[in-house]
Every structure is written in C-alpha cells, then in structure tokens.
Amino acid sequence: MKFLVTGAAGFIGMHTARRLLDDGHEVVGLDNLNDYYDVGLKHARLKQLTPYSAFRFVKMDVADRDGIAQLFKEEQFQRVIHLAAQAGVRYSIENPMAYIDSNLVGMATILEGCRHNKVEHLVYASSSSVYGANAKTPFSESDRVDNPVSLYAATKKSNELMAHTYSHLYSLPTTGLRFFTVYGPWGRPDMAPWLFTEAILKGQPIKVFNNGKMQRDFTYIDDIVQGVIRIQNFVPRRDDKMGIDSPSENIAPYKIYNIGNNEPIELMEFIRAIEESTGEKAIKEYLPMQPGDVPVTYADIVVLDNVISFKPNSRIEKGVGDFVSWYMKYIAGSYD
Template sequence: MKYLVTGAAGFIGNFVAERLCKEGHEVIGLDNLNDYYDPNLKLARLKRIEHFENFTFVKLDLADRENMAKLFAEEKFERVIHLAAQVGVRYSIENPMAYIDSNIVGFATILEGCRHNNVKHLVYASSSSVYGANKKIPFSTDDVVDHPVSLYAATKKSNELMAHTYSHLYDLPTTGLRFFTVYGPWGRPDMAPFLFTDAIVNDHPINVFNNGKMQRDFTYIDDIVEGVIRIQNIIPNKENNKVDEGSSNYKIYNIGNNQPVELETFINCIENALNKKANKNYMPMQDGDVVRTFADVDALEKAINFKPKTELQYGISEFVAWYKAYNKEAI
C-alpha cells in the first residue's frame, strides 16, 4: 500500500516509516525539520531509512495548506499515519502559537487531505497528557478528559475531537493513539532518558522534579511501533465498532507499558547502564506536569492481541548503548 507518514524525521515516525518500508509498502515521509531540538539528529534519523527504494522524503510544514492539499491530491495515499506534532509540555508554556500552528492547523490539513482523497484509515498520535488532572488510576480511554494542564495536552485532546467530527460527518475512519512516555534509541533529546544520561556522562546535576515523587509509564519504542503497525490494520467501521454509535468509525487506544515506574527507579536504571552515579538536584513540581501516568491497555490488547511488555532495564540499556555510539563517548 501507499502510506503518508508524517514526522518521518522524528523519533516514532522514523521507526514506523522504517517498519513499513521493510514490509514492502511505498512510504512518503514528511517532516519540516524544525529546530525545536537539534536538526542534525533528525537528519541522522533520515539517513537510517533513505536507502530504501520505496521511501521518499518530503520537506513540508503541516500548516502549509496549499502544498499539503497538493501533496494529497497528487500522491493519493491509501493510509495516513500522522505522527508529526509540536511536542513538549513545558515548551507549550513558552511558545503556545507553535502548538496552534502545528497541532491544530496542521491536523486540520491532514483531516482535509484524508477527507478529499479517499484515505482508507487515518491513525494519529495523541498523548497520555490528555488525562491531565485525572485522579483515577489506571487511565482509561473511557475516562472523561476535560481537564488538561498544559496547552500541549489541550491540542492533543482537540485532535481527538476534530477526528471524531470528521469520522462522524465524512465517514473517515480514524484511530487515535495515546502514547505513554516513549523512549529508546534515537529518542528525543528533550526527554528524561536523554537529558539524564547526558547530564550524568558530563558530570552535570540532574533536576529531579516533585522531589522524585513522580511515576511514568515508560514505553519502549519497539512496542510502540508494533502497536501502531497492528492498529493501522484494524480499520474502525460500523460493523466492528459498536461502542460509539454516533461515530462508529472512530476509536481511541492507550499504548503504554502498563507498569508505572518511580522516577528514582528510572534514574537507577540509567546509573546501572552507565556504571556511574547521578548528582541529583531535587526540585518542586513544574507547571503543566502531572505526578503519575498509568495506561489501561485492555482495549488495545483485545483489539490487536498485543500490549507493550519491554522491561525498563533492557530498554534503558539499549538507549544508553545508542547514546554512547551516537555521541562517540568513551565512557
């Protein structure tokens, strides 16, 4: 089949594009290569997959309505996996308009492209951040998520609402995936595994927020990719989805490891992989952050007979090995 994968130079999008290419599909990978973090890392990710003859890279901004519409009209994608977004909870406090342009306007161009070009299934990235101030644990897709605590989370919840509308009005099959703290080789440098590893290696203190009283449902990249690939083959329709009669071709799933880990345990895993102790700087809770994430993945497992299961120590050791190779550190 012919796929559009947005965010192809990003962490998750790059691995998903690689998997689809290996399976023999034609993949158009889109990214705007912005400088939210080092574009050299994004370019290095692209080099991982540029050798595939069935892969084509397109540099384009999602908010470019005219050229996005042209791309859809010319390429006639069968399926779209939309993983591009302006990411980061804390940065959304500093630069909110970047999130509106990419995550709201950009998502609208994706929906319009799918609507007008007979795309068979749109799978898109949501986030565990949508659960915001929710107290019930574990987080379930049946929970009401009306209390986001960051603009990033609000844009992701908006994406789900927009997708629901297009599924209902235009009969477009859509599936949203709420990712829970994805990590692994080639991961983002603004996330804890990279930040902590880099700081420990360079003898810098690490900031441990909420005095370490945080839990995250860390999910390894291989598990995320497996979930995305399996779920994009399960196209929601009126026959196989009786949950939401108002829009029976719309679904939302959590993808998380279903095992929250204390921040101190997470740091210990990095210390063990590096064989080096961290210098910890304990800090109060930051605006826009949440104390705990914990995914209920029963619906995902029922749908695709799979749930994430990679142990944190293994995943962190794989990340650290990549970090050393990428940075050519003699540790």
C-alpha cells in the same frame, strides 16, 4: 500499500517508517525539520530511511494548506500515519502559538487531505497528556478528559475531537493513539532519558522534579511501533462497538486506544537503571513539580489488547540499556 508518515524525521516517525519499509510498503515521509531541537539528529534519523528505494522524503510543514492538499492529490495515499506535532509539555507554556499552528492547523490539513482523497484509514498520535488532572488510575479510554493541564494536552484532545467530527460527517476512518512516555534509541534530546544520560556521563547534576515522587508508564519504542503497525490494519467501521464510539445512534468509524507499558515506574528507579547502564552515579538536584506536569501516568491497555492481541511489555532495564548504548554511539559520531 502506499503510506504517508508525517513527522518522519521524528523519534516515533522514523521508527514507524522504517518498519513499514521493512514490511514492503511504499512510504512518503514528511517533516518540516524545525529547530525545536537539534536538526542534526533529525537528519541522522532520515539517513536510516534514505537507503530504502521505496522511501521518499518531502520537506514540508503540515500547516501548509496548499502544499499538503497538492501532496495528497498527487500521491493518492492509501493510508496515513500522522505523527507530526509540536512536542513538549513545558515548551507549550513558553511558545503556545507553535502548538496552534502545528497541532491544530496541521491536523486540519491532514484531515482535509484524507477526506478529499478517499484515504482508507488515518492513524494519528494523541497523548497520555489528555488525561491531565485525572486522579483515577489506571487511565482508561472511557475516562473523561476535560481537565488538561497544558496547552499541549489541550491540542491533543482537540485532535481527537476533530477526528471524530470527520469520522462522523465524512465516514473517514480514524484511530487516535494515546502514547505513554515513549523512550528508546533515537529519542528526543528534551526528554528525561537523554537529559539524564547526558548529565550523568558529564558528571553534571540532573533535575529531579517533584522531589522524585513521580511515576511514568515508560513505553519502549519497539512496543509503540508494534502497536501502530498492528492498529493501522484494524480500520474502524460505523457498526464496530469496540473502543470509544460516538454517543449517537449512527456510530462514527472512530477509535481511541492507549498504548502504554501498563506498569508505572518510579522516577528514581528509572534513574537507577541509567546509572547501572552508564556505570556512573547521578548527582541529583531535587526540585518541585513543574507547571503542566502530572505526578503519575498509567495506561489501561485492555481495549488495545482485545483488538490487536498485543501488550507492550519491554522491561525498563533492557530499554534503558538499549538507549544508553545507542546514545554513546551517536555522541561518538557512529551514525554520521
């Protein structure tokens, strides 16, 4: 099939596009290559995709209404995996308009492109951040998500509402995936695995927020990609009762799934895994909780497993080891 993968130079986007290409699909990868973090890393990720003859890269912002509309018209994609977004909970406090443009306007242009060009299935990235201040764990797709604690989370919840509207009004099949703390090789420099590994190897202190009393449902990138690839084959129907549906009698072809490891890890345990992989001890600077953060994330994945017979299950020791090994090679210039 012919896929559009937005955010193709991003962490999850690159891995997803490569898996689709390995499976024999044609992929158009779209990314604006912004400078939120090192653009060199984004170019290095793209170099993993350019050897494939079935891959073509388009540099474009998802908020470019005319450009996106023309791209959809020319390419006639069968399926779309929309992973492009302005990422980062804390950065949304500093630069909120970047999230409005990328996450809201960008989602609208993708929905319009899918609607007008009869795309079979739109799979898009939501986030565990939508659960916000929810106290009940594990987080279930049936939980109310009305208390976001960051603008990033609010935009992701908005994406789900927008998708439901298009599914209901235009019968566009959409599936939202609530990712839980994705990590692994080619991960982002602003996330804990990279920040901790870099600081530990340099003998610099690491910032441990909430005095280390944090739990995250760390989910390895290979498990995330496996979930994305499997779920895009399960196209929602109006009469499908699995997952999260419209409360109306005329159920929309719309689904939401958690993708997480279903096993929260203490932050201190995650740090110990990095110490073991690097062979160095961390210098810890204990700090209070940061605005927009939550103390725990924990995915209920029963619905996902019922649909695709798959549960993420990579152990933290393997995942962290793989990341540290990749990081050391990348910093050494092995991927130039």
